[in-house]
Amino acid sequence: MLYKSYHVAHSLSEAIALLASDGDGSVRPIAGGTDLMLQLRERPCSAERLVDVGSVPELKRLELQGDVVKIGAAVTYRELIESDLIAQQAYLLHEASRQVGATQIQNMGTIGGNLGNASPAGDLLPCLYALEAIITVASPGGERSLPVADFLRGYRQTDLRPGELIKDITLRALTPDTGSAFVKLGLRQGQAISVVMVAAVLGVRAGRIRRTAIALGAVAPTIVRSIAAETVLLGQRPTADVFDGAAAAARRDIRPIDDVRGTAAYRRHVTRPLVREALTKAWERAAASQTGASE
Numbered sequence: 342m343l344y345k346s347y348h349v350a351h352s353l354s355e356a357i358a359l360l361a362s363d364g365d366g367s368v369r370p371i372a373g374g375t376d377l378m379l380q381l382r383e384r385p386c387s388a389e390r391l392v393d394v395g396s397v398p399e400l401k402r403l404e405l406q407g408d409v410v411k412i413g414a415a416v417t418y419r420e421l422i423e424s425d426l427i428a429q430q431a432y433l434l435h436e437a438s439r440q441v442g443a444t445q446i447q448n449m450g451t452i453g454g455n456l457g458n459a460s461p462a463g464d465l466l467p468c469l470y471a472l473e474a475i476i477t478v479a480s481p482g483g484e485r486s487l488p489v490a491d492f493l494r495g496y497r498q499t500d501l502r503p504g505e506l507i508k509d510i511t512l513r514a515l516t517p518d519t520g521s522a523f524v525k526l527g528l529r530q531g532q533a534i535s536v537v538m539v540a541a542v543l544g545v546r547a548g549r550i551r552r553t554a555i556a557l558g559a560v561a562p563t564i565v566r567s568i569a570a571e572t573v574l575l576g577q578r579p580t581a582d583v584f585d586g587a588a589a590a591a592r593r594d595i596r597p598i599d600d601v602r603g604t605a606a607y608r609r610h611v612t613r614p615l616v617r618e619a620l621t622k623a624w625e626r627a628a629a630s631q632t633g634a635s636e
């Protein structure tokens with residue numbers, strides 16, 4: 342038996358009410374099921390009561406409100422890939438979603454599931470760090486919002502309390518002088534969990550770097566934002582030497598481990614070229630959008 346019961350929620354209030362019946366920690370939300378079903382299959386007998394939130398209309402929204410992009414927790418990778426809004430306002434989410442799993446995973450897997458799973462190798466997570474995303478969670482007591490860095494508390498740990506649900510993710514739309522990029526190194530092209538990944542945001546005004554955020558995944562128990570690299574970049578001209586200096590500095594912020602996908606030494610080694618590549622792409626995109634060329 343994989344689970345004790347399975348309820349499909351048709352509205353946010355119904356999902357919240359079903360999750361609130363959690364007295365013993367046995368009620369769990371499920372969206373695409375691409376992570377959770379594998380986890381349940383590893384146990385001989387599960388007492389979990391599942392609440393399917395994958396088609397709740399309030400969690401499927403993907404919209405621009407002023408200069409804020411709002412993404413419902415049940416939005417799939419496919420929907421992110423096909424969204425013009427994401428391509429124009431948060432390109433790195435489009436780029437990362439295209440590299441997740443293969444078609445089937447992109448069709449089923451959701452941004453909320455990537456957050457809920459809280460793996461250091463979750464591909465959207467460094468992007469959400471680099472975009473300084475805010476996560477809103479809902480429960481019968483109301484809603485609360487917190488930065489993604491506070492939401493992800495450690496290896497496979499979130500700040501979710503019993504009965505809480507991820508409702509949506511908000512982020513500021515990127516301005517035309519700002520480019521973004523996601524670069525992933527896996528052991529093969531498709532269905533590859535990241536060995537190291539880098540998300541970069543780079544804003545240039547009057548020839549100087551005025552805004553930047555660099556986040557790395559699979560190099561520590563949770564996502565790392567590289568303040569050392571950002572410090573090297575801010576106020577400088579966007580040149581190859583400056584990008585390389587930032588890439589070298591990024592290695593100071595990571596704490597990789599050995600695992601089946603790579604050694605800590607290998608991860609340290611590849612971090613520098615990956616950060617350099619992400620910064621170069623982000624800069625090229627910022628420059629192209631300032632001159633009116635498309636990405």
Ligand SMILES: Cc1cc2nc3c(=O)[nH]c(=O)nc-3n(C[C@H](O)[C@H](O)[C@H](O)COP(=O)(O)OP(=O)(O)OC[C@H]3O[C@@H](n4cnc5c(N)ncnc54)[C@H](O)[C@@H]3O)c2cc1C
Binds near residue numbers: 442449463508
């Ligand atoms: C073959 C394969 C390849 C994969 N490749 C990649 C890859 O390349 N990159 C990558 O990042 N991941 C990959 N994954 C992992 C997985 O597909 C993603 O993490 C996906 O985003 C999970 O989303 P889901 O909707 O399927 O989550 P689910 O499996 O439904 O849920 C995952 C966790 O999140 C919780 N959850 C889901 N929705 C909510 C919500 N709204 N509120 C609170 N908690 C919630 C669940 O309770 C569960 O703990 C792969 C998985 C497989 C099986």
